[in-house]
Amino acid sequence: MPRKPKTPTFExxxxxxxxxxxxxxxxxxxLEESLKSFERGVSLxxxxxxxxxxxxxxxxxxxxxxxxxxxxxxxxxxx
Numbered sequence: 001m002p003r004k005p006k007t008p009t010f011e012x013x014x015x016x017x018x019x020x021x022x023x024x025x026x027x028x029x030x031l032e033e034s035l036k037s038f039e040r041g042v043s044l045x046x047x048x049x050x051x052x053x054x055x056x057x058x059x060x061x062x063x064x065x066x067x068x069x070x071x072x073x074x075x076x077x078x079x
Contacts, residue, residue, distance in 0.1 A: 008044075010051040017044040 008016065020041045024034060 008047070010048060013044045013047045013051075017041055017048065020044070 020037050023029065024037055024041075029037065
């Protein structure tokens with residue numbers, strides 16, 4: 001049974017994406033290689049966007065929790 005390739009971390013995906021952009025900008029690849037690189041770049045972009053979206057949601061959740069605990073603290077102090 002073939003193993004599923006490891007999903008790269010955000011940092012790994014971004015680094016690979018930057019490398020792909022450099023390679024594509026040089027224009028030394030064949031059309032087929034360029035299309036494969038572009039396809040991989042789209043995949044990496046989606047992965048990075050999803051990671052950023054998840055991080056943003058976590059920050060919003062944590063900020064919301066912090067704000068509600070600050071509000072509870074404030075309301076307890078004013079009683």
